[in-house]
Amino acid sequence: MNITMLEKGQDKKMNADSKILSGLNLVPGPTLVPEKIREIYSRQWPSPDLDPDFAQTYKRAASALGQLLGLKPNSCLTPEDPGQVVIMSGEGMVALWAAVKSMIRPGDRVLAIDNGIFGRGIGEMAASCGAEVEFLSADYSQAPDLPRLSELVESFQPTMVTAVHCETPTGLLNPLGEIAVALRANGWKGIFCVDAVASIGATPVKVEEWEIDICLGGSQKVLSCPPDTSFLYVSQRAWKAAQRCGYQGYDALLPFHKAALTGYFPYTHNWAGVEALATAAETILAQGIEHSYERHAECSRITVEIALELGLDLYPEEALSSPTVTALRVPEDADWDTLNRILIQRGVHFGGSYGHLAGKVFRIGHMGSQADVRLVKKAMDELGEALLDLSDCAGEEP
């Protein structure tokens, strides 16, 4: 999906939804789903339980997703591989619960890097499963203290350390490579679990080089598929942990250990959804993943540049601003609901934020189909106009 198509109305099906077509859609996911992906869902699919071709689609998807994680083609499909990509039917949260519940037993120690709402949340999920959780907390606009991380891993000896690559609520991209080095500095051999739902495909995520054991991805961010599937990279060490836990449930990892190999899945899978993931990942690879990295970086650079010109403040430290989403502080004298109403009247769809940042931070999602320089520029121009409208409104008040 690019702005030219939007402007010229070439995409007839999109015309059906005037709410979206009339607008500049830059919400931080679910992103706009390209015609090519939606067409997959318009097809009739056989039963994945009965048709052996489903396993081929699944393996194609797993291999392509693995390549987005820095793996070689077809190197993540069997229990003998250094790691496997598992695809689940359900929204990204199913993969996150899968990671926590399949890795952790009550009483296990978990160290959660807490410099964002999602990072905090993973720690709380682990606590709800009976884990003893330590938080390495930092200001949500800053990176975690890496020497402190090394110390904590050494002293606390956690079973698992959790991190979020892109904190979408705050537009912060954690320095994952540096975190990985700090973690393992003293020879720690535990499970490193990373939520990379909003970064995979837009910026390097190197699961082998960074010794990531569990790496979560979602369909509806950079891949621009509907929010119906999610996936996880699972290392050999993580499979061993899953075997130790023996967790059973819809979100259990273990039933997927031999799934790609045998074609036997724990439930009726979503064939269209898996084909969509395969197609989306293959499209990124065909265009060159470096091209995707550059496109996202450029959209981020332009968004930040224009925002600063408009006198707005970035929420995260500038060096940590994510290539997929830009989080800006709502100006002190402005009300987000009013600004958002003006933006929507102008056809611009951004996102607010959550928790204690609700009303204080707003977000521009430029990932996947929305990582389009012309779209971003046009939306930022509208933001400038909206801010003028807002100060006009303020002037009119008694």
Added chain:
Amino acid sequence: MNITMLEKGQDKKMNADSKILSGLNLVPGPTLVPEKIREIYSRQWPSPDLDPDFAQTYKRAASALGQLLGLKPNSCLTPEDPGQVVIMSGEGMVALWAAVKSMIRPGDRVLAIDNGIFGRGIGEMAASCGAEVEFLSADYSQAPDLPRLSELVESFQPTMVTAVHCETPTGLLNPLGEIAVALRANGWKGIFCVDAVASIGATPVKVEEWEIDICLGGSQKVLSCPPDTSFLYVSQRAWKAAQRCGYQGYDALLPFHKAALTGYFPYTHNWAGVEALATAAETILAQGIEHSYERHAECSRITVEIALELGLDLYPEEALSSPTVTALRVPEDADWDTLNRILIQRGVHFGGSYGHLAGKVFRIGHMGSQADVRLVKKAMDELGEALLDLSDCAGEEP
């Protein structure tokens, strides 16, 4: 989808998948997805997290699904209603795990009606959650012993009794109304949990009259949607049980308690999937649900009649044969794999069975879009020819 459309090739999109179009598809789900439903997925959908209209779609779907369960329109949407319909993102198994994990704590007693592979399976799932499970077992072709059920409920005093309405692996429809009466005969007030995934919409399921507390449904059976969503009816008693358990997870019920009311869902929902459920259920209601019951009953009657004429034996007792799926014994001198190969060569897609019934039972799925008299007759004619081919093959062997 009806046979006329298949024959005339009016449905152009289906032509894309020659494997399906060339055949008579009567697998016991996922069923063929009508054009009207697939079109929904070809549309662009806004973010359900940000757009308040999503809650309207969700409520429309819940209300329509509730009506398939015998409820009045819009009577299952708030915590004050006698029960609510909850829609989850994920295949039917997510609803089943949701029911078991949200109702049961370790040590709780569960009585599982075990006259089928799925009925047994639910008991085993409860055991995996630490429940003390008693099985009321019966031959898989027979109904459970109802006086024994009343006695067991009285003596065992389970927290939950589980039953499967339609046992798809064996084509058996349990007498749910009679089971409900037997259960409550001595004033038992526990949780009655029913898996009605393969029956809702095809035959009456009366959650209020039968005092069902949890009733599971899926998208890919009678509703003929893709296998991406599932739903549960949850009674006031079941909500109380969920509050007592406090279970947290992707499949947790509790976060849905006020979801339809507040519009706040525990994850990014699948808007297309929920709209598909709404449309499918509304279509059944618009045509008259009695019409759907009659159509399924007629397809069942014709299938059984022709099967008996062909000299085949029904697997379940004839009075219990399901309106949605007919399970037949593979003739003693025949090999299912060979018969299935001949059927596929003739373009006919039936299903085999599972577990100890694999190779011994095969199944004809005539539910939802496949509950079409002409389709069923044509497929049964082909089955007759295939059986002749099979005996010819046998004659040729040395």
